[in-house]
Structure formats: C-alpha cells, structure tokens
Amino acid sequence: MTEGNFVDYVKVHLESGNGGKGSVHLHREKFITKGGxxxxxxxxxxHVIVRGNKNLWTLLGFKFKRTFRAGHGEHGSKNRSSGADGEDVYLEVPLGTVIKDSETQEVIMEITEDQEEKIILEGGLGGRGNWHFKSPTNQTPRYAQPGKSGQELDLILELKVLADVGLVGFPNAGKSTLLSVLTSAKPKIADYEFTTLKPNLGIVQYREFKSFVIADIPGIIEGAAEGKGLGHYFLRHIERNSTLLFLIPADSKDISQEYEILLDELRRYNPELLDKDRLIAISKSDMLDEELMTEMKMELDKDFKEIPYMFISSVAQLGLVELKDRLWAMLNK
Structure with a gap:
C-alpha cells in the first residue's frame, strides 16, 4: 500500500430511509361490495449500519464517496399487504475505527471486532394501514398513518491502527528501516525528518509460523501532545498498541533525555499510554565499538532501572533475533 492510499480520517454524511405510508383501502370483490x-x-x-472488516487497513473507500443514503420503505397496499423495507446501507470499516459526531466531537461508537455490526442511523418507521383503526364505532376508517422521516447525520471516521507493537521515536530514528528489515513492508526511507507521514504496518514472522503486527508510527516531536506538527494524527495510533518499542539512535546527544521527552509527550496526550509494556531499543549500534558500548551500558543501567533496553542495528542485523524474542515474550506473558 502506498502512503497516499493510507486514509485514516474522513468526514461522511449519512441519511437513513423514510418509512412508507400506510394504505387506506376497503376490501372489494365480487359479491362483497362493502368489505372492511x-x-x-x-x-x-x-438503516445505516457500520460493519467491521478485518481485511481493511485504511479508510480509503471513503476518500471519493462521502455521502450514503439508505432506501425508503415502500407504501402498504390492499389485503393487508405490508410494503417492503427500505434497503439498508452498510459502511465497511477497518478494525480500530472510532466514529464521532462531526458537530459535538462526541464518540458514538468504536468498531474493534470483525463482522461487528452497529446501527448508526435507524430508518423511519412505516405508517400503519387503516385496518388497524377499525373499531365498533368506526368500521370503515378512511385514514392511515404516514411513515416517519429518516434521519441525517454528519460523522467523522477516525482510524486508530490496531497493531501488537508500536514503534515510538523522534523523526529519523530509524523506525522505517527497522520495519523494512523485520517485515516485508516497504516504507519510504530517506535521510531527512518526517519521511513517514502515515503509519506503516508490517507482519513480523516468528518461530513455528507464529507472527505479530508492528506499526511504524510517524515520528513524534516535542509539543506533539498539543498538536504541534501532526502530533494528534500521530499519537492516536499508539493508543491501540499493546507494547511500545521506543527507538532511540545511538548517536543521540542524551539517550535518557530523549526517552523522557517521548514519554512526556505520551503522558500529556493520554496518561493511560504509560500503562503499556515498554522496551527501549538503541538503534544504529553498529557505529559503536565495544569500549563505547560498555560505557553506555553503565550509564543506561543507572537511568533505566525498571525499563529493559537493548542495542540493535537494522543495517548490520545486530540484535534483531533477540529483539523479536523479547517482543514475543512481552506480547505473550
């Protein structure tokens, strides 16, 4: 999937169908001139119905069609024949889609399971025919109920990527390179900040045909929690990950400080993100010799007493097997 095809935020207009009219009819046939x-x-x-689809990874299907109208109910007819119900409209969305009211920003529902269906707009009820209104004092009612009108609603569909592991780091920390090495994904890679503007997903093949999904979240910058840069668009995708892999390059000026800045952005955006399992990976470690790595370990042992860390290199394939082992253990503990 190309970056331009990853759509994670759309606005749509929905209309449910009107109910059909009840019929005003008096029974007439040969030899029965005054039937009831x-x-x-x-x-x-x-109805307008939202349905989860595990085979979808993006809201691309809503990029060119933003208005959805359900069918109207048909009118009733003679012999107590009910009109057909209007045709329902189904909105197929990827798992992890949050549906909000466009005006109030209130979350209406979330879709997290495959084939999960929820009615988001109910169609209008059909009117009752005149046979319902027959009584001893009014045996030939010549009126029936009109159908109820449908509803209209403007919604926001917002996708929060569902992945087992989320890659967290500053721009140009090597997240896309790591994803390309661990999985068959082919993210855009270049030597400048914000190469990645949309989340990239990849499936990591593990031992004995096991696998897990990893997401390359676009780089976080200081102030992202307040919406600086594209902060809110980036951070919402981290909410669905069960494990966070912090990627910090070995040539960073201060690894501990960089980790604290990243952690603080997550805390300010949503404190619940700190409840997730965390692992720190020091990337680009092929630039370090043994002596320098030993010195760094002594410093990091002081700073990261509770959070596990490890050295890796995507280019030199250093520590990647151990990384997969650790992530698998964290996901299945």
Whole structure:
C-alpha cells in the first residue's frame, strides 16, 4: 500500500430511509361490495449500519464517496399487504475505527471486532394501514398513518491502527528501516525528518509460523501532545498498541533525555499510554565499538532501572533475533 492510499480520517454524511405510508383501502370483490378496511402497513426505512472488516487497513473507500443514503420503505397496499423495507446501507470499516459526531466531537461508537455490526442511523418507521383503526364505532376508517422521516447525520471516521507493537521515536530514528528489515513492508526511507507521514504496518514472522503486527508510527516531536506538527494524527495510533518499542539512535546527544521527552509527550496526550509494556531499543549500534558500548551500558543501567533496553542495528542485523524474542515474550506473558 502506498502512503497516499493510507486514509485514516474522513468526514461522511449519512441519511437513513423514510418509512412508507400506510394504505387506506376497503376490501372489494365480487359479491362483497362493502368489505372492511384492509390497508397494509408501510415498510420501514433503511438503516445505516457500520460493519467491521478485518481485511481493511485504511479508510480509503471513503476518500471519493462521502455521502450514503439508505432506501425508503415502500407504501402498504390492499389485503393487508405490508410494503417492503427500505434497503439498508452498510459502511465497511477497518478494525480500530472510532466514529464521532462531526458537530459535538462526541464518540458514538468504536468498531474493534470483525463482522461487528452497529446501527448508526435507524430508518423511519412505516405508517400503519387503516385496518388497524377499525373499531365498533368506526368500521370503515378512511385514514392511515404516514411513515416517519429518516434521519441525517454528519460523522467523522477516525482510524486508530490496531497493531501488537508500536514503534515510538523522534523523526529519523530509524523506525522505517527497522520495519523494512523485520517485515516485508516497504516504507519510504530517506535521510531527512518526517519521511513517514502515515503509519506503516508490517507482519513480523516468528518461530513455528507464529507472527505479530508492528506499526511504524510517524515520528513524534516535542509539543506533539498539543498538536504541534501532526502530533494528534500521530499519537492516536499508539493508543491501540499493546507494547511500545521506543527507538532511540545511538548517536543521540542524551539517550535518557530523549526517552523522557517521548514519554512526556505520551503522558500529556493520554496518561493511560504509560500503562503499556515498554522496551527501549538503541538503534544504529553498529557505529559503536565495544569500549563505547560498555560505557553506555553503565550509564543506561543507572537511568533505566525498571525499563529493559537493548542495542540493535537494522543495517548490520545486530540484535534483531533477540529483539523479536523479547517482543514475543512481552506480547505473550
């Protein structure tokens, strides 16, 4: 999937169907000139239904079609025949989609399971036919109910990527390179900041045909929690990951400080993110000799007493097997 095809935020307009009218009909046939009322009910209007689809990874299907209208219910007819219900409209969305009211920003629902269906707009009820209104004092009612009108709603569909592991780091920390080495994903890689503007997903093949999903979240910058840069667009994708892999390059001026800045951005955006399992990977470690790595370990042992860390290099394939082992153990503890 190319970066331009990853759509994670769209606005849509929805309309449910109107209910059909009830029928005003009096039974007439040969030798029965004054039959009673037999007008049927109108059909209900079509619903607008959201359905989860595990085979979708993006909201691309809503990029070019933003308006969805359900069918109207048909009118009732004679012989108490009810009108057909209006055709329902289904919005297929990827798992992890959050649905908000466009005006109030209130979260209406979230879709997290495959084939999960939720009615987001109900169709109007069909009107009752005149046979419902027959009584001893009014044996030939010549009126019926009109159908109820459908509803309209403007919504925001917002995708939060569902992945087992989320890569967290500053721009140009080597996240895309690591993803390309661990998985068959082919993210855009270049030597400048914000190469990645959309999350990239890849499946890591593990031992005995096991696998897990890893997401390369676009680089976080200081102030991202307040929306600086594209902060809110980036950070929301981390909410769905069960494990966070912090990637900090070995040539960073201060590894501990960089980790604390990243952690603080997550804390300010959503404190619950700190409850997730964390692992720190020092990337680009092929630039270090044994003596320098030993010195760094002594410093890091003081700073990271509770959070595990390890040295890796995507280019030199250093520590990647151990990295997969650790991540698998964290995901299945």
């Amino acid at each position: 009322p037999d007008g049927g009910d109108g059909g209900r209007g079509g």
